Amino acid sequence: MLKKLAFGVVLGASAFAWTINGTGSSFQYPVNKAWIKGFYSETSNRVNYTATGSGTGIKEIEVRHVDFGGTDKPLTPRTLRKYHLAQFPTVIGGITLAYNIPGVHSLKLSEIAIEGIALGSIQYWDNPWIAKYNPNEKLPHKKIIFVHRSDKSGTTFNFTYYLSKLSTTWFHHFGVHKAVNWPTDAQGRGVAGKGNFGVSTAIKTNPYSVGYVDYADAVKNGLNLAEVQGKDGAFYAATPANFAKGAAYGGFSLKNDFFKLIAYPKKGYPILAPTFVLVHYDDAKTAKRVTSFFSYAYDHDEVASKLGYIPLPSNVKALVKKYWVEKGISPEK
Numbered sequence: 001m002l003k004k005l006a007f008g009v010v011l012g013a014s015a016f017a018w019t020i021n022g023t024g025s026s027f028q029y030p031v032n033k034a035w036i037k038g039f040y041s042e043t044s045n046r047v048n049y050t051a052t053g054s055g056t057g058i059k060e061i062e063v064r065h066v067d068f069g070g071t072d073k074p075l076t077p078r079t080l081r082k083y084h085l086a087q088f089p090t091v092i093g094g095i096t097l098a099y100n101i102p103g104v105h106s107l108k109l110s111e112i113a114i115e116g117i118a119l120g121s122i123q124y125w126d127n128p129w130i131a132k133y134n135p136n137e138k139l140p141h142k143k144i145i146f147v148h149r150s151d152k153s154g155t156t157f158n159f160t161y162y163l164s165k166l167s168t169t170w171f172h173h174f175g176v177h178k179a180v181n182w183p184t185d186a187q188g189r190g191v192a193g194k195g196n197f198g199v200s201t202a203i204k205t206n207p208y209s210v211g212y213v214d215y216a217d218a219v220k221n222g223l224n225l226a227e228v229q230g231k232d233g234a235f236y237a238a239t240p241a242n243f244a245k246g247a248a249y250g251g252f253s254l255k256n257d258f259f260k261l262i263a264y265p266k267k268g269y270p271i272l273a274p275t276f277v278l279v280h281y282d283d284a285k286t287a288k289r290v291t292s293f294f295s296y297a298y299d300h301d302e303v304a305s306k307l308g309y310i311p312l313p314s315n316v317k318a319l320v321k322k323y324w325v326e327k328g329i330s331p332e333k
Contacts, residue, residue: 017043017045017046019045019048020046020047020289021047021049021068022048022050022066022069023050024051024053024056024061024071025057025071026053026155026195026196026197026217027054027155027216027273028072028090028275029049029070030216030217030220030307031090031303031309032047032049035293035297035300035303036293038300039296043292045289045293049070052151053151053152053153053154053194053195054073054153054157055151055152057069057070057278058073058075061085061280064280067279068277070275071275071278072153072154072155072157072273073154073157073178074258074259074260074261074276075087075257075278076259083280084280084281085279085280086278086279086280086281086323086324086327087257087259087277088257088276088323089274089277089316090274090276090277091310091311092243092247092262092312093215093216093243093275093308093310094238094246094271095159095212095215095263095272095273096212096214096238096271097109097210097211097212097226098210098224099210099225100203100204100206100207100209100223100224101140101142102140103138104137106136106137107224107226107227108226108227109130109227110132111166113127113129113133114166115163115166115169118146118170118182119167119169119170119183120182120186120189123189124144133229142207142208143189143208144208144210145191145206145210146182146190146191146210147190147192147206147212148182148184148191148193149179149192149194149196149198150192150193151195153179153195154178154273155213155273156179156212157176158271158272160174160180161261162264162270165264166270191206191211193211196214200213200217200218200223201221203223204223214273215308215309216307216309218238228269228270228271230246230265230269230270231264231265231266231267231270232266236268236270237269240305240308240310243272243308245269246265246268247262247265247272248267248268249262249267252274252319253319254319254323258320262274277290277294279329284328284329287329288330288331290329292331292332298312298317
C-alpha cells in the first residue's frame with residue numbers, strides 16, 4: 001500500500017516508505033542529489049539517482065531497468081509513444097565554456113572563435129579571432145586542447161545544437177548528436193572526459209585547455225569561465241542571471257510532451273539546456289511516486305537556484321502538472 005504523502009510535514013521513518021531508482025543525465029545530478037536529501041527528510045521515501053549520462057538514462061528507462069530516466073536530450077512525441085513514456089522538464093541550466101590558460105583569468109569568446117575552436121580551424125590561443133576581444137590578456141602561442149565528453153551526453157547534444165545554430169559548416173558536417181567525432185581529436189588536440197565531472201577534471205589537469213561543462217560542475221571545480229558572445233552580439237558571463245535572461249526566450253508546450261531545445265535564444269546567455277525526466281505512464285503506481293518526488297522538487301526552487309540552475313517559470317510548472325493529470329500520473333494526495 002502506497003503511503004499517502006503530506007509534504008511539509010515530517011513523517012519520520014515508516015515501514016510503508018518506498019524507494020524509486022533513476023539514472024541518466026549527469027547535468028541534473030547535483031540538483032537531484034540535493035532534492036533527494038530533502039525529500040527523504042520530509043517523507044522517509046528514498047530516491048536513488050546515478051549520473052550515467054543521458055544516453056544511458058534513455059536506454060535504461062526504455063527497457064524498464066529503472067523507475068525514471070534523466071536526459072538533457074528530449075525525446076520526440078513519436079518515440080515517447082513507442083515506449084509508453086511521459087516526459088517533463090525539471091530545471092534549466094547553462095553550459096559553460098571553461099578554460100585553463102595559465103596567467104589568463106578573463107576570456108571573451110566570440111561566435112567566430114567558438115566555431116573555429118570546435119571545428120579545429122583555430123588552433124592556437126593567440127589566434128587573432130581570440131585576441132581581438134581580449135586586448136588586455138597575454139594569450140600564449142600554445143595549442144588549444146579541446147575537452148569534450150567521452151560518453152553519450154545530453155550536454156553534448158545541446159552544445160552541438162548550439163553550434164549548429166551559429167555555424168552552417170558545423171551543421172552540415174557534424175550536426176546535432178549525443179556523441180561526436182570531434183575534429184580536434186583527429187588533430188591530436190582532443191581530450192575526453194566521462195560525465196560533466198570528468199570534463200571538469202580534464203580541464204583542471206590540462207593547461208591550455210577549454211571545454212564545455214555544466215555550470216554547477218564548473219563552479220564546484222573552481223574553473224575559469226569564458227564570457228560568451230550571444231546571438232545579439234553582446235558578451236554574457238556565465239551567471240544564473242544571464243542564464244535566466246536567455247531562458248526567458250524559451251518555450252514549452254504539453255501538446256508535444258515538452259519536446260523543446262532552447263539553446264541559442266535571441267538574447268541572454270546563449271548556451272542553455274533544459275533537463276528532462278522520463279517515466280512510464282502505463283506503470284501508474286511507480287510514475288506517481290516519481291511525480292511525487294518532482295512535485296516536491298518544484299516546491300523547492302531555492303535548492304536549484306543555490307546550485308546555479310534556473311527553476312522553471314511558474315506557468316511551465318502549471319503545464320507540467322496539467323500534463324501529469326492528462327497522463328494519469330499525478331502524485332497521490
